[in-house]
Amino acid sequence: MSTIARKKLERRARIKKSIRSKISGTAQRPRLSVFRSNKEIYVQLIDDVNSNTLMASSSMDSAAKEGAKTKIEVAANVGKLIAAKAKEANIATVVFDRNGYLYHGRVKALADAARENGLNF
Numbered sequence: 242m243s244t245i246a247r248k249k250l251e252r253r254a255r256i257k258k259s260i261r262s263k264i265s266g267t268a269q270r271p272r273l274s275v276f277r278s279n280k281e282i283y284v285q286l287i288d289d290v291n292s293n294t295l296m297a298s299s300s301m302d303s304a305a306k307e308g309a310k311t312k313i314e315v316a317a318n319v320g321k322l323i324a325a326k327a328k329e330a331n332i333a334t335v336v337f338d339r340n341g342y343l344y345h346g347r348v349k350a351l352a353d354a355a356r357e358n359g360l361n362f
Contacts, residue, residue: 257341264336265289273335282316298323316347320354334361
């Protein structure tokens with residue numbers, strides 16, 4: 242692994258640790274955790290008190306890729322899906338965990354779509 246890639250991973254790990262020291266999810270207000278790979282994007286609602294994943298959604302779901310041409314559009318669809326699942330489970334507010342990623346691009350598109358479809362951060 243090159244030194245640039247290693248520094249990038251170390252930077253993300255440091256930011257992630259800082260974020261996680263400040264936020265935590267409960268059953269009433271779970272943590273909305275985002276993981277972004279080069280191809281896909283995954284999101285989970287996590288109850289940190291009971292160490293339990295309440296629900297998850299990803300770009301691998303067939304509904305997420307419908308009508309989307311770019312990865313940003315797919316991420317927005319994933320945000321809509323997780324908001325719909327949360328609404329069914331009577332979850333209205335969440336704590337957003339960007340997981341060390343910068344808040345732009347796919348992460349921002351996912352968060353904005355989740356907000357527009359009823360989740361409060």
